[in-house]
Amino acid sequence: MTRERADAARNRAKILAVAAGIVATRGIDGLAMADVAAASGVGVGTLYRRFGDRSGLAYALIDAKEREFQESFLAGPPPLGPGAPPGERVRAFLHALTDRTFAQLDLLLMAETAGPYARFGGAYEAYHRHLAMLIGQALPEADAAFTADALLAPLTANLVSHRGRTPAELKAGFDGLLTGLFPG
Structure with a gap:
């Protein structure tokens, strides 16, 4: 290289x-x-x-923030990074992903709608694997892959844009879901 x-x-x-x-x-x-x-x-x-071109520049902007975000949940301090219980990490991850989504909503909307499977590239797969791993640790009987998809769905840029919910509303919604998933 x-x-x-x-x-x-x-x-x-x-x-x-x-x-x-x-x-x-x-x-x-x-x-x-x-x-x-x-x-x-x-x-x-x-x-x-x-x-x-312009889209290449836009993707470079996304990539720069994406690298920072992935570093934070893979190796950053708890509760987002390693060292906290899985349920706490899931909550911290979804809150941080909400902030990350809103920080670049226009760029992510462009990127996610570029093609039929554009949303499901490398970043989504990294999020999905991370969440599925944490869910599997906390709830071995759960369908961790399905639950990870269900938790990621509200943060697609087109749905965030369409629904018009605020970051606080999304975080509160996640907190309600997670209370049901990870009681106590």
Whole structure:
């Protein structure tokens, strides 16, 4: 694997920060390659070579946050990371995933609706495996795979957008479900 040059890594970080700022203020529809290039101090050609197109840039934004999120539930401090009881970890995970979903809702909506199975890529599989493992530890008699899918379903970007629930409402809904799943 080729290691990224230090100046290229700095440019990438700067480009992603600028793009994230644009998406935060203008939404995904306001993300224009020319604007990102100008604000980042790089040429438009550099941007296209690096990310391919606007959707490639959007996916890079998602990927950067996704790596942080996965690190937090795989190796971060409890209760999200290892060291807490499975039920507590499931709750912390669903709360953190709610926050993560709302932080990039426009980007995730674009990514999840790009094709019929776009939602079920690497990140979803990582979430599903993680939840199924925790559920299996806490409830060996449960269908852990089904329960994981059922818990992840409310956080699809298109459903979050369609229903218009707030993060607090979703977290309260999860808490109610989890009280039933993990009593006491």
